Amino acid sequence: MLSVDALFLDAEPLDAARTALVLIDLQQGIVGFGRAPHDGATVLANAAALADRFHALNALVVRVKVGWHADFPDLLAQSTDQPAPLPPGALPAHWWDDPEALAGASGDLQIVKRQWNAFHGTELDLQLRRRGIETLVLGGIVTHIGVEGTARAAWELGYQLVIAEDACSAPLAEPHRASMQYVMPRLGHVRSTAQILKTPTDTV
Numbered sequence: 001m002l003s004v005d006a007l008f009l010d011a012e013p014l015d016a017a018r019t020a021l022v023l024i025d026l027q028q029g030i031v032g033f034g035r036a037p038h039d040g041a042t043v044l045a046n047a048a049a050l051a052d053r054f055h056a057l058n059a060l061v062v063r064v065k066v067g068w069h070a071d072f073p074d075l076l077a078q079s080t081d082q083p084a085p086l087p088p089g090a091l092p093a094h095w096w097d098d099p100e101a102l103a104g105a106s107g108d109l110q111i112v113k114r115q116w117n118a119f120h121g122t123e124l125d126l127q128l129r130r131r132g133i134e135t136l137v138l139g140g141i142v143t144h145i146g147v148e149g150t151a152r153a154a155w156e157l158g159y160q161l162v163i164a165e166d167a168c169s170a171p172l173a174e175p176h177r178a179s180m181q182y183v184m185p186r187l188g189h190v191r192s193t194a195q196i197l198k199t200p201t202d203t204v
Contacts, residue, residue: 007057007137008198009162009191020060020109020133021050023167024118024140024147026102027065029095034141034169037176044101046167046193047139053197055105060131062109063098064118066146067091074114116149125157135160137196139167144175144183151187161188164196 007014026047034040054061068075070090098104111124119125128136136159140147147168154161163184170176184190 007053007059007196009189009196010198014135014137014162016054016057016059018132019054019135019137020062020128020131021054021137021139022062022064022118022124022150023047023051023102024064024138024150025066025142026063026099026140027067027095028097028099029091030066030141030146031099033171035171036169036173038166038169040099040141040169041101043139043141043167043169044099046164048102049193049197050137050139050164050167051102051105055107060109060128060133061105061107062111062124062128063104064111064113064124064140064146064150065096066113066115067095068114076115116146117153118146118150119153119157128159133159135162137162137164139164141169143168143170144179145170148179148183151184155187162196163188163190164193165190166192 007016007019026044031040031044034043051061068091072086109127111118111122113122115121136154138147138151138161151161151163163180165180168176180190
């Protein structure tokens with residue numbers, strides 16, 4: 001019988017001791033950008049279901065948040081055709097808060113990033129490797145920005161990836177679908193939350 005101390009991807013077990021759930025930018029200041037094809041409430045519900053499963057298995061949950069100091073001295077400032085939509089002067093007071101539907105747990109690893117990729121300039125890779133993590137399950141907002149940026153870096157660092165498609169979203173459906181159709185399958189496995197949570201009962 002397959003061990004109950006494992007997470008399952010289709011029929012293949014994922015070792016809970018070597019697997020981490022990494023949630024990208026699921027914070028009050030960012031969740032509102034998740035509108036399509038899944039609304040923010042759906043993303044949060046699916047992320048919470050995944051987090052509950054990982055917590056039940058004593059598996060690692062990583063909460064990545066993005067933000068900057070007042071006047072944004074640590075924000076990348078290259079000229080672009082589409083600058084980041086940020087308020088003038090400082091972030092709103094609620095920016096860093098956890099959404100009510102996705103409360104953190106005391107054992108969750110907290111990472112703060114200053115750009116799309118959660119590995120660059122942070123201790124994420126160090127903390128994962130010291131815990132023996134080899135596989136990452138990714139979810140978050142925005143799909144083609146923070147989630148894809150992190151997925152690309154994780155793949156280059158040698159992590160096995162599972163992307164929870166319906167635990168991700170974007171302001172528009174088109175970039176989400178393009179990322180999930182053309183980019184994420186080259187980096188890992190794209191699955192639904194239900195597929196990731198599914199536990200086979202067949203003997204092996």
